[in-house]
Amino acid sequence: xxxxxxxxxxEARFLYRQVQESRHQKTIICPHCNNKIKIYRKFExxxxxxxxxxxxxxxxxxxxxxxxxxxxxxxxTAIGVxxxxxxxxxxxxxxxxxxxxxxx
Ligand SMILES: [Zn+2]
Numbered sequence: 001x002x003x004x005x006x007x008x009x010x011e012a013r014f015l016y017r018q019v020q021e022s023r024h025q026k027t028i029i030c031p032h033c034n035n036k037i038k039i040y041r042k043f044e045x046x047x048x049x050x051x052x053x054x055x056x057x058x059x060x061x062x063x064x065x066x067x068x069x070x071x072x073x074x075x076x077t078a079i080g081v082x083x084x085x086x087x088x089x090x091x092x093x094x095x096x097x098x099x100x101x102x103x104x
Contacts, residue, residue: 002047002090009035009096019089027097040093047091048084055080 004019006012012032014022022028023044028037055077062068062076 002087004090005092005094007032007035007037008094009033009037014094016089019092023089023092036097038095038097040095041091043093044088044091048088051080051084051087055084 004014004016007014007030009030010033012030023039023041025039027039029035030037058076058080059073062073
């Protein structure tokens with residue numbers, strides 16, 4: 001389910017760093033085939049929401065432990081947020097932009 005996106009035209013692999021840098025743009029140009037790629041971030045939002053809910057659930061679960069302290073909860077939450085941040089590029093997908101915008 002989680003994997004780095006491929007170019008929809010030539011199926012070239014993108015490096016983690018390239019995805020991380022380009023995911024805030026609307027479109028990018030594939031360095032292999034020079035085609036315009038649309039960045040599709042819907043899965044990223046779904047995945048982010050899922051992770052946040054999982055973290056809240058985890059914290060809630062830990063709160064039922066009598067010896068639990070706040071620092072442990074904060075540490076768990078911080079680790080969760082960091083993991084989420086580094087996993088987000090794996091939820092990005094690339095789509096073809098609308099083709100034949102010019103004459104046929
Ligand atoms: Zn390509």
